[in-house]
Amino acid sequence: MSVYPVVLSQTKLIHRDSVKYPMEERALQFGDGVYEVIRVYHGNYYLLTEHVDRLYRSAEAIKIDIPFSKDTLTNLLNELLERNNINDDAKVYLQISRGSAPRDHAFPTDVSPNFYAYVQKMPRNMKNLENGVAVITHEDDRWQNCYIKSLNLLPNVIAKQAAHEKGCYEAILHKGGLVTECSAANVYLVKDGKIYTHPTTRNILYGCVRLRIEAFTKNLGIPLVEEAFTLKDIETADELFLSSSTSEVLPIIAVDAIQIANGKPQKITKQLQQAYEEDAKININPGNTQDVKNTFENSY
Incomplete structure (x- = not known):
C-alpha cells in the first residue's frame, strides 16, 4: 500500500x-x-x-x-x-x-x-521565579496513562491555552475537585509546614524535578506527603508551587484570581528554589535572564 x-x-x-x-x-x-x-x-x-x-x-x-x-x-x-x-x-x-x-x-x-x-x-525567567505566577483550574480530561510522556498532548494544550486566554501561566488540573498536576508541571501545596502532592500513580507524570524535590525536602527536614489535595484545600494553602524542567521551582501566587496567602512567594518555596539552584550549579547571570510574564513550555 x-x-x-x-x-x-x-x-x-x-x-x-x-x-x-x-x-x-x-x-x-x-x-x-x-x-x-x-x-x-x-x-x-x-x-x-x-x-x-x-x-x-x-x-x-x-x-x-x-x-x-x-x-x-x-x-x-x-x-x-x-x-x-x-x-x-x-x-x-x-x-x-x-x-x-x-x-x-x-x-x-x-x-x-x-x-x-x-x-x-532558554534563559531563566527571573521575573516569574522571584515574583510567582497566577494560574487557573481546569478539569483533567486526559487519558489514564499520564505516567507515559507520550506525544498525545491535546488535552494539555487546551488547558494551557485556557490559562493563556486568562493571562495566566498554567492550569491546575483536577478530577472532580481532586488535584492531579498542571498541564505541563507537577504541583504542590504547603500547609502547616508540610508539602502535599499527588501520589505517583498512572494519573500523573513522574517529574524529574519532582524527584529532586523529594531529595531536597529530606535534606531540609520538610515533610513531603504524597497525598492528593483538593481545590477546596487551595483556598487555605500557606504556599503553592509547581515544578518542571523548564519552570524550575515556581511559586504560585493566585489561583482563579484568588490570592494565595499574601500573594508573594513564601519560605518553603524559596528554600526549595535555593536548593534547586545549588543542585543545578546555577550562578545567576543578569545578562542571561528573561523578563517575560508568561512562558509556555511543555515539559516536566
Missing part, C-alpha cells in the same frame, strides 16, 4: 515528495511516540540521566524498542551540545516515534523508529 503521487498540501496539489512534513509518520498521524525536554545551564545538562531513563521507560510502556543504548544516546546528546557550542542556558527537545509507515492503527512491522533532538536557547 502506498500513497499516490499527487497530494493536497495546504491549498495546493503537489507531488508527494515536495511536502515539507512526513505524511506517513506515526507521530504525526497517531501521536505514536514519546519525548523529553532536558534543561541545560551554562552548557551543562541538568538531570540528564533521569530524563534518559524516563524516555526508555515511556518507550517501553508503548512497546517502542529504541535501537540504541542509553550510553549511546547520552554520548550523542553531549555531542549535540558540543557541536552547537552551547555555553549558556538552553533546553534540548528529543522525540522518538514508532516510525514511518502506511497509515494503519496496528503497529507496522519491519519499521525503524524515527528519532531526533535539537537545542533551543
